[in-house]
Amino acid sequence: MKAFAYRRATEVRDALTLAAEDDGTRYLGGGTNLVDLMKDGVEAPTRLVDVRFLPLDGVREAPDGGLVIGATTTNSDAAAHPEVRRRYPALSQAVLAGASGQLRNMATVGGNLLQRTRCAYFADPSQACDKRVSGSGCSAIAGEHHNHAILGWSRHCVATHPSDMAVAMAAFDAVVHYETLDGAGEIPLSEFYLPVGDTPQRETVLPPGALITAVALPKSAVSPRSRYRKVRERASYAFANVSIAADLDVHHGSVRSVRIALGAVASRPWRARTAEAFLQDGPATADRFRAAADAELSTAEPLPGNGYKVTLARNLIVAVLTELADRAM
Incomplete structure (x- = not known):
């Protein structure tokens, strides 16, 4: 793992400012995906800005009667919340199916949505991967691909998105809220992830340096039978x-x-x-x-x-x- 600087942010504005100072900065939530990729030599940020202690956790009622889940809420807390379980049971079930208890206790909602679309070839720097090194090819197409994509893939990447949580949130028409130095914004989850196309290294439409602050679940999606x-x-x-x-x-x-x-x-x-x-x-x-x-x-x-x-x-x-x-x- 390459050496990196570490800073802990206590305010959202502080985190955004730190990220803007260095293009090699990455936000650190639970680190359950990012740190693994750093150990593999796939990710090499020059600075980590720890956002876990920002006041962005918890589940609250939205003005429209839906729910808002803060970005630093742990997966465990999101899955166990009584209103998530009652109104959006498929989301609670998805989170519980997604990882071990230890990982759920560390992983955050915002980080879960931003985990990399990946496969074993992406995690192995000795293999060709257009997502990791543009123009190098995709070893998975001619290699071991039994658990790869069947829809929407391209010759540049056939990896699948690993998040269980994101699947349930997609069904519920979730909306991702974020902050930048220029102000706040929101993106429907249906538009959040980019098609793989010719640029598999670009996975979301988030602006550079943006920080996810919450995910909103609309009241219209409430169903106790999901x-x-x-x-x-x-x-x-x-x-x-x-x-x-x-x-x-x-x-x-x-x-x-x-x-x-x-x-x-x-x-x-x-x-x-x-x-x-x-x-x-x-x-x-x-x-x-x-x-x-x-x-x-x-x-x-x-x-x-x-x-x-x-x-x-x-x-x-x-x-x-x-x-x-x-x-x-």
Whole structure:
């Protein structure tokens, strides 16, 4: 690990000013992703600005009746909060499925959203990775890629976004709030992550030096029946093979509203807009759910070693929506 300077910020303005002084500055929350990448030689910041002690933690009621989760709130505290569990159960389930208790106790909500889209080749400086060294290629395409993307990837990167929390937040239309030296801003999570395209090293639309301060969950997304399910290769701490956050409102056998987001299928949480549009106002049946899944996955481009993800994602969509429909009726 290369030597770096360390500063602890006590005010948001202090953190922003410190970041503006040096292009090599990175914000440090729980460090559960950043520090690992520094040890691997992938990240080499010249300065870390510790933002964990800023007054940005906690969960509070929003003016619209939704919830606002502070950026430095730990994953454990977010998952355990009574109102998160009651109003957005899929979010609590996603956080609890995301990591071990020790990691959840350290990791922060803001840091979780900013963890790098990555794979083993990204974490190994001896391998070609366009995300790490632009123009070097992508070793994963011709290498081991059984857990890589099937949607929205490019020849420059086939890694998947690892966050479980972000998948649930995508389903709930979360909005990311941030601060810069020029003022505050907000970005819908649906627009927060960039398509991988030709610039895989650019993952979000956050302005340079911006600091995430909170994530807002709108009241319109409240559903006590939402569900998060994660399929992984072992029951202990592991990234998903495919995951889903879903919510379904059924009235007299018809779909009144539906939200679906998939994880581990793309470089960002994948909001299944095609499937949602297909299901709207139609019958809440397994056959209809299967047809919606097929419509969503019709653009999938699996690599030779990960075609199973198409079948897995289809089955997961059908199973979770059927479960939610049964509960509703």
